[in-house]
Amino acid sequence: NDEQPPAWFGRLPPGAVDGHCKDALEDCSALGAQLFDLSGRCRYPAAELCLKTCGHCWRMAAARKCSTPAGSCHPFCDAQVDWAQFLEAAVRRAQPEIPEAKLISRSPAMAEFPGFLSPAEADALVDLGLRTGFVPEDDLPPAVRDVDKIDCEAAVCLMDPFVQEVVGRMSTILGIPPQNFESFEFLRYRKGQHYSAHMDTADYRELEGGEIHAGPRVLTAFFYFTEVDDGGETYFPARNITIKPEKGKVVVWSNVKSKFWRLNEDALHQAIPVVSGTKVAANFWIHPFDFRAGEHFARACS
Numbered sequence: 001n002d003e004q005p006p007a008w009f010g011r012l013p014p015g016a017v018d019g020h021c022k023d024a025l026e027d028c029s030a031l032g033a034q035l036f037d038l039s040g041r042c043r044y045p046a047a048e049l050c051l052k053t054c055g056h057c058w059r060m061a062a063a064r065k066c067s068t069p070a071g072s073c074h075p076f077c078d079a080q081v082d083w084a085q086f087l088e089a090a091v092r093r094a095q096p097e098i099p100e101a102k103l104i105s106r107s108p109a110m111a112e113f114p115g116f117l118s119p120a121e122a123d124a125l126v127d128l129g130l131r132t133g134f135v136p137e138d139d140l141p142p143a144v145r146d147v148d149k150i151d152c153e154a155a156v157c158l159m160d161p162f163v164q165e166v167v168g169r170m171s172t173i174l175g176i177p178p179q180n181f182e183s184f185e186f187l188r189y190r191k192g193q194h195y196s197a198h199m200d201t202a203d204y205r206e207l208e209g210g211e212i213h214a215g216p217r218v219l220t221a222f223f224y225f226t227e228v229d230d231g232g233e234t235y236f237p238a239r240n241i242t243i244k245p246e247k248g249k250v251v252v253w254s255n256v257k258s259k260f261w262r263l264n265e266d267a268l269h270q271a272i273p274v275v276s277g278t279k280v281a282a283n284f285w286i287h288p289f290d291f292r293a294g295e296h297f298a299r300a301c302s
């Protein structure tokens, strides 16, 4: 699974030792060969798995050493974005299909898209979450985050044609290429489950102008797949904004300032405990640059 890096090779990905990377994903070595085409580009949608290196450690390291290849910063090349304007444009693009789409806050910039999914489509994604298999949160203690969750990384989810259709819809509305997206993180909260106030990304100002990097989670698109009988709202305490779960609704907000390596603290948010019913929802995080570093290959900077 490991490859010897070439002589010119520089910085290694996280977790690499002596030029060797250990793959975190169990079926990765089986998938590795399918992940890159002959010219060295990651294939989409399998490309999401490239983050795990799949035996292509030195190629990914090379990619991180490159300056951003021309065009791959689209649409964020100038590193300054007026997020409210950005989401207003998204609302305009969405409106023919989603007439109730609207901007609901300027800081954090936030737009809602009620009926982004039809009820049947929302049900289909709940089913897919269940089939992928929710597991209890284990990164954070239950007092902070108590939720069952699953990343849409298994083939059954990642390769699902409807998932790709939704990714495409989001890409069209936002005007952001799908390579900049993380896969869905499905969430299920039952009675009492919650997530206390947090930011979805860190402040990365030290990386400004630095090595190639996907950059922060500039936008969060949050999907609601169910209504909740009582509780389960998403609450933004700095701005006293409450979003009530509605089946099929998507809310998109910006986590960062106009210079997008900086956090916008107004985007602090929490999941209020579910009092009764079940909340099924999903995070869908969006980066300013290609999230799949493996896509830019050694040759891109030689």
Ligand SMILES: O=C(O)CCC(=O)C(=O)O
Residues within 6 Å of the ligand: 187, 195, 200, 232, 233, 234, 235, 269, 270, 271, 272, 281, 283
């Ligand atoms: O469940 C919610 O309403 C928000 C969840 C959230 O913010 C997160 O998982 O990062």
Ligand SMILES: [Fe+2]
Residues within 6 Å of the ligand: 198, 199, 200, 269
């Ligand atoms: Fe969050």
